[in-house]
Amino acid sequence: MKGITEIKVRGYHLDIYGHVNNARYIEFLEEARWAIFDDSDVGISIMAKGLAFTVVNINVSYKNEARVNETLVIYTEPKAFGSKSVTLSQNAFRKSDGKPVIEAEVTFVLVDRNTGKAIALDDEIKNILIGVGNQ
Numbered sequence: 001m002k003g004i005t006e007i008k009v010r011g012y013h014l015d016i017y018g019h020v021n022n023a024r025y026i027e028f029l030e031e032a033r034w035a036i037f038d039d040s041d042v043g044i045s046i047m048a049k050g051l052a053f054t055v056v057n058i059n060v061s062y063k064n065e066a067r068v069n070e071t072l073v074i075y076t077e078p079k080a081f082g083s084k085s086v087t088l089s090q091n092a093f094r095k096s097d098g099k100p101v102i103e104a105e106v107t108f109v110l111v112d113r114n115t116g117k118a119i120a121l122d123d124e125i126k127n128i129l130i131g132v133g134n135q
Helices: 022-038 043-049 122-132
Strands: 003-008 052-062 071-082 087-096 100-113
Touching: 003 022, 022 043, 022 052, 022 071, 022 087, 022 100, 043 052, 043 122, 071 122
Parallel strands: none
Antiparallel strands: 003 071, 052 100, 071 087, 087 100
């Protein structure tokens, strides 16, 4: 589950101070995760098993501001696999100068859509997830 995603900051991402609102970064992180899934068949494979991705924890450290028309580069990679959860490291940098904007850890589980309960991550599921976005 490794990938690089670029996101251009738009005017509607800004708050009254003229920089990206802290809540928008959560959306940027989600966009980066789904971009990785779009570049592979992991989403189809997981959904075919009757499962859904569910974020259970997000920790974000804000390092520098981002402003309109800047491009952010978000690096996503796995940090840890638990028995039921996966923690991803997601870090965003300004493309123009390479300065860090945010550092985040996002933990998700796979939920059985019929029962609503998190499933154990067996080797098959881990292999699907590890293969996402690798080149």
